[in-house]
Amino acid sequence: MNELDSLIKKSIKELENAELLIQHDSFNAAVSRTYYAMFYAVQVLFADNGIVTSSHSGVISTFSKKFVNTGRLPKTLGRALNKIYEMRQTSDYNFTDFITGDKAIEVLNIGKDFVKSILEYVKIQTN
Numbered sequence: 001m002n003e004l005d006s007l008i009k010k011s012i013k014e015l016e017n018a019e020l021l022i023q024h025d026s027f028n029a030a031v032s033r034t035y036y037a038m039f040y041a042v043q044v045l046f047a048d049n050g051i052v053t054s055s056h057s058g059v060i061s062t063f064s065k066k067f068v069n070t071g072r073l074p075k076t077l078g079r080a081l082n083k084i085y086e087m088r089q090t091s092d093y094n095f096t097d098f099i100t101g102d103k104a105i106e107v108l109n110i111g112k113d114f115v116k117s118i119l120e121y122v123k124i125q126t127n
Helices: 003-023 027-048 056-068 075-093 101-126
Strands: none
Touching (some): 003 027, 003 101, 027 056, 056 075
């Protein structure tokens, strides 16, 4: 399996994991897994374009600079990635905040739309 296929598989698997976590009332963990699904989708985009980054903030910044600010991808995707990253930070590191089931489902739906959009964009660009 090549790098792109591996990253695509990881992204989709993280969405599946998030769904399972929601079913088991692990809402904070579901937000984290949704973020990672989005992160791996962006890594697919970067690998396809020869872009290398070394941190989460670098991924978000580079995604905005190279794809959102240039109009190659809609601003809604940049906002979604930033929003879910912030929520993941809170859910993973703030021990007094808990994500509700409704919010986890909302995040998962945002993540699914994001991953679908990125993978469709990559598919169009490679054909």
